[in-house]
Amino acid sequence: MKGNVLVIGLGLIGGSLALSVKKAHPEAKVTGFDIKHRQAELAKLLGVIDEISETIEEGVVEADLIIISAPVRETARILKELESCSLKESVIITDTGSTKNEIARLAAPLTNKGICFIGGHPMAGSHKSGITAAKERLFENAFYILTPGKAEKAQNIAVLKDWLLGTNARFLELPPDEHDYLAGVISHFPHIIAASIVHQTEKLSGKYELLPRLAAGGFRDITRIASSSPEMWRDILLHNKNVLLDLLTMWQKEMDYVKELLEHTDEEAVATYFFKAKTFRDGLPANKKGAIPAFYDLFVDIPDYPGVISEITGYLANENISITNIRIIESREEIYGVLAISFQTSGDRDRAEKCIRSCTPYPMSYEI
Ligand SMILES: NC(=O)C1=CN([C@@H]2O[C@H](COP(=O)(O)OP(=O)(O)OC[C@H]3O[C@@H](n4cnc5c(N)ncnc54)[C@H](O)[C@@H]3O)[C@@H](O)[C@H]2O)C=CC1
């Protein structure tokens, strides 16, 4: 497609979308604005955008598509600013915020004037922020929720999807309140729990100095998302306050139930508790991206000798295969350890498996 795209907010998500738009529509001009000028300069330097806009007001004039990708409470301010800007009649405005209800309410003055606003939420990402973390393929296979108003023209939704074709995401349309409930359950609420586990550990580490050093494996897995941007998550929680308050009440009841099982030393019920959780989790679609990003893991049984990790990463680097995470599971002296390597796509994992098989005798699997 030809046309002018303006991305407001050049961080992980805005940058990744800009890259995917440029890939799918090489003839389009992608302009960027960020409140932090340095981020915009970096985006230009990295080739994520073609031009920098010095202000929102200036950037929107020629825009056919405006993508707002700032923390949700900043998005609210930006929508307000757009109300007084000179916009093309045919412009399509979308956002990438993790909440949709409040955003839809704040976009109403624009839609009431006949300007097209279609809320959006690409449900993939990471705990990293900023333009340097942006990736063209971040949204591949991920769900991308759109929350068009009831009166939105099908043609506008189709044009927006065309612009976003390069994401290779799977589009789903939902009413904003339904989106916020579902995202609350599987994304927003887990962030509260992750942060609370970290807080509990921090409090106890005053008394038990060894704790931070022992906090590996499962602790790191379950708390990874506590390393996400605090400002972004503050905004999300405040926007989705009512849903999260309900979920907190439900969670407190859940914890009371577990407490009761333990108080009564109810062996069978405790086992059932974990069994049911395992059954449901094991049944979740493993190789698809949701708000819980699925990484494509490869598990390599390695002998525990110095240099084995750099040996394997060296083979992968030679083949230009990029990895998103690497860790050792249960490696103990003189016992085989398992090296867990995560990849962005299944294709990368397949290539990695081939590469490691051709260079080493180490057994591999996709699951442990
Ligand atoms: N991080 C993630 O994994 C995901 C985030 N989201 C949503 O996407 C949005 C962006 O998130 P990220 O890219 O991760 O954040 P980020 O922190 O990487 O980037 C946000 C960018 O917006 C800029 N910004 C802030 N206020 C601004 C304003 N008033 N005008 C212009 N630029 C402004 C910041 O300087 C920053 O460069 C958020 O609403 C978030 O809820 C959606 C899906 C996944």
Ligand SMILES: O=C(O)C(=O)Cc1ccc(O)cc1
């Ligand atoms: O890093 C993770 O696991 C995430 O949860 C990423 C994420 C953050 C915000 C969203 O709205 C969607 C996905």
